[in-house]
Amino acid sequence: MTEQPYEYRRRELVEPDWRRLPGWREVTREQWENPQWQRVNCVKNVKQLRAVLGDLVDEKFHADLEADQQQRATMSMLLPPQMLNTMVPDRVPDTDSFYADPVRNYMLPVLSDRRLDWPSHPYATRDSLHEHDMWVAEGLTHRYPTKVLAELLSTCPQYCGHCTRMDLVGNSTPVVDKLRLTLKPVDRQDAHIEYLKTHPGVRDVVVSGGDVANVPWKQLESYLMRLLDIETIRDVRLATKALMGLPQHWLQTTVVEGLERVARTAARRGVNLAIHTHVNHVNSVTPLVAKAAQTALDVGVRDVRNQGVLMRGVNATTEDLLDLCFALQGEASILPYYFYMCDMIPNAEHWRVAVWEAQELQHAMMGYLPGYATPRIVCDVPFVGKRWVHMVADYDRERGISYWTKNYRTGIELDDPEALNRKYAYQDPIYTLPEPGQRWWEAQHARHTPGADAAAAASRKAAQREAAEPVGAH
Numbered sequence: 331m332t333e334q335p336y337e338y339r340r341r342e343l344v345e346p347d348w349r350r351l352p353g354w355r356e357v358t359r360e361q362w363e364n365p366q367w368q369r370v371n372c373v374k375n376v377k378q379l380r381a382v383l384g385d386l387v388d389e390k391f392h393a394d395l396e397a398d399q400q401q402r403a404t405m406s407m408l409l410p411p412q413m414l415n416t417m418v419p420d421r422v423p424d425t426d427s428f429y430a431d432p433v434r435n436y437m438l439p440v441l442s443d444r445r446l447d448w449p450s451h452p453y454a455t456r457d458s459l460h461e462h463d464m465w466v467a468e469g470l471t472h473r474y475p476t477k478v479l480a481e482l483l484s485t486c487p488q489y490c491g492h493c494t495r496m497d498l499v500g501n502s503t504p505v506v507d508k509l510r511l512t513l514k515p516v517d518r519q520d521a522h523i524e525y526l527k528t529h530p531g532v533r534d535v536v537v538s539g540g541d542v543a544n545v546p547w548k549q550l551e552s553y554l555m556r557l558l559d560i561e562t563i564r565d566v567r568l569a570t571k572a573l574m575g576l577p578q579h580w581l582q583t584t585v586v587e588g589l590e591r592v593a594r595t596a597a598r599r600g601v602n603l604a605i606h607t608h609v610n611h612v613n614s615v616t617p618l619v620a621k622a623a624q625t626a627l628d629v630g631v632r633d634v635r636n637q638g639v640l641m642r643g644v645n646a647t648t649e650d651l652l653d654l655c656f657a658l659q660g661e662a663s664i665l666p667y668y669f670y671m672c673d674m675i676p677n678a679e680h681w682r683v684a685v686w687e688a689q690e691l692q693h694a695m696m697g698y699l700p701g702y703a704t705p706r707i708v709c710d711v712p713f714v715g716k717r718w719v720h721m722v723a724d725y726d727r728e729r730g731i732s733y734w735t736k737n738y739r740t741g742i743e744l745d746d747p748e749a750l751n752r753k754y755a756y757q758d759p760i761y762t763l764p765e766p767g768q769r770w771w772e773a774q775h776a777r778h779t780p781g782a783d784a785a786a787a788a789s790r791k792a793a794q795r796e797a798a799e800p801v802g803a804h
């Protein structure tokens with residue numbers, strides 16, 4: 331009998347044993363499950379990583395990491411022990427397995443991961459989704475007609491290397507000076523509530539950041555209760571990667587009891603309260619993550635959903651995506667909802683996949699999971715919003731430019747009569763293009779870059795040849 335392209339096997343979730351790592355040999359379960367212990371012991375720099383890993387990983391890795399932090403990283407390092415413990419989860423790591431690990435790949439990016447030819451796409455921008463341009467109050471993005479994104483703060487308990495909000499979220503890095511929120515939290519929240527009260531057409535609020543796990547609980551509860559007081563708000567979604575990165579936060583009594591009060595109020599008001607989390611690899615789905623999700627459901631949150639990011643070297647294979655979805659859906663009560671294509675931020679080309687690759691992955695995923703739990707892969711097209719990857723209107727495969735249409739005006743186009751007649755472009759990574767397409771981009775670059783000449787093109791060519799080995803290979 332011919333094998334199916336994907337074989338489903340149920341796998342029990344396992345909490346990797348943190349005591350396999352030299353720095354945590356003496357750490358007890360009680361400490362591990364304590365959110366304060368997790369926060370205090372976050373890894374924020376190479377020295378702290380060395381202290382946890384001891385001599386398991388060669389100095390060359392640490393130097394590679396340090397070089398990336400200095401030269402390319404758009405996010406500073408912040409890694410809760412829970413997340414670090416899901417790297418090489420089933421054995422004592424060594425240099426090669428640590429380099430090859432998918433969670434390491436996006437949480438601890440190193441310089442040798444990045445592309446040498448085009449580390450950034452020429453169209454990459456800091457605020458690639460133009461969320462800041464669409465602020466109607468500080469931190470409140472009104473992009474879709476009926477929904478808003480409310481950024482309550484600009485920090486998270488963990489920083490992901492590919493963060494699409496790298497413009498605002500986290501500490502400045504040597505290469506990125508971050509935008510700062512300037513209002514006091516209470517004034518920012520007042521401004522959001524005022525806008526929502528006066529705009530009854532907005533019915534859906536994604537409460538985000540950053541990560542809501544970093545908002546002091548009392549403050550978050552008060553904001554949520556004020557939202558629930560507005561008659562026209564019908565959906566509230568809490569965005570927190572910490573449900574996976576720091577599940578201990580969502581399991582502490584203050585938070586569980588507070589969440590229950592909010593969920594009861596939402597249910598009484600008939601509002602859909604959900605948690606949206608961000609898991610990119612099956613190795614991150616552990617019993618503690620499942621417990622945090624189940625606890626939220628037990629206290630009345632209507633749904634816990636996952637919005638992962640599709641990234642080469644992390645999860646961009648059918649097997650990786652389906653393994654993750656089955657673990658979420660079957661073992662952790664988390665609905666596999668979306669995979670976003672990695673956005674066009676600086677220095678992200680090695681993670682990004684082309685639209686045609688995303689279409690192939692979407693096709694390969696169909697038919698295995700229950701229909702309602704089959705995630706959509708979406709492209710967040712600048713000035714458009716989320717589009718399923720098969721909704722592309724036109725596609726120049728040679729130059730890797732896809733064109734998309736839209737059916738609503740974003741907040742900054744309300745007076746633009748042509749907004750719905752235009753096609754909006756999205757660009758594939760240049761190294762995925764056929765030769766003539768790559769040459770076209772080189773010529774464009776040479777034309778638009780002062781001083782770019784034949785010599786520069788030649789050195790780019792040399793770098794390209796050097797980078798010919800598959801991304802992530804070491």
Ligand code: SF4
Binds near residue numbers: 539540571608
């Ligand atoms: S948790 Fe979300 S907002 Fe925070 S760094 Fe990661 S991707 Fe960015």
